Amino acid sequence: MKRILAICLVLVIGFESISWAQSPFTYPDSLLVIQEGIASYYGVRFHNRRTANGEVYNMREFTAAHKHLPFGTLVKVTNQKNGLQAIVRINDRLPQNSKRIIDLSKGVAQHLEMVNDGIVAVKLSLLSASAVEWLRDQYNTVPQDIRLRSYYPEISVKKDEQELTKIKKKVF
Numbered sequence: 001m002k003r004i005l006a007i008c009l010v011l012v013i014g015f016e017s018i019s020w021a022q023s024p025f026t027y028p029d030s031l032l033v034i035q036e037g038i039a040s041y042y043g044v045r046f047h048n049r050r051t052a053n054g055e056v057y058n059m060r061e062f063t064a065a066h067k068h069l070p071f072g073t074l075v076k077v078t079n080q081k082n083g084l085q086a087i088v089r090i091n092d093r094l095p096q097n098s099k100r101i102i103d104l105s106k107g108v109a110q111h112l113e114m115v116n117d118g119i120v121a122v123k124l125s126l127l128s129a130s131a132v133e134w135l136r137d138q139y140n141t142v143p144q145d146i147r148l149r150s151y152y153p154e155i156s157v158k159k160d161e162q163e164l165t166k167i168k169k170k171v172f
Contacts, residue, residue, distance in 0.1 A: 032125040032132065034124050034126055035145060037100065039077065039120055040119045041104045041106055041108065041109035044106070051063075052091070057092070057105070058105070059105050060106070062105065063105045063108075064103060064104045064105065064108065065090070065094045066090050066094060067093065067095075067145075070135070071091055073090045073131075074087055074131070075088055075090065075126065076124070076125040076127060077102065077122050077123075078125065079113070080123060084113055086111050088104060101122070101124065102122065132148055
């Protein structure tokens with residue numbers, strides 16, 4: 001009978017700890033934010049010209065230029081003025097001396113309702129924890145203006161032999 005109760009207790013405690021576990025996909029969005037700053041857009045003047053990755057720029061597509069994010073990276077852009085969001089693909093480069101963090105296509109600017117403003121404050125976020133790990137692997141040295149946070153905190157435990165001995169004596 002005691003064994004059955006012990007097994008039930010272990011199962012209940014085990015299932016409770018599983019329900020308290022945090023999935024990396026349900027982490028708050030703030031952990032996925034990699035950059036905050038000013039965004040602008042470019043449109044008609046660059047329409048049908050080649051981008052830095054070689055494709056033809058279409059001002060209606062959801063694409064963007066960034067200083068150093070790898071081509072093809074998907075980034076969620078949030079307009080901090082009104083909270084509107086869009087997912088864009090990086091396909092072009094900004095000049096290294098630019099004070100902006102991203103240039104968006106005109107289609108994205110219209111979606112974010114920033115065409116009249118021209119420039120707005122934005123947050124750039126990755127879409128998942130695995131995207132953070134993938135992006136971290138793309139760099140030899142992560143640029144200082146990008147935050148790539150780890151989802152799994154490093155835990156270190158110092159083994160104290162005296163404390164372990166005391167605990168063993170109390171238990172047994």
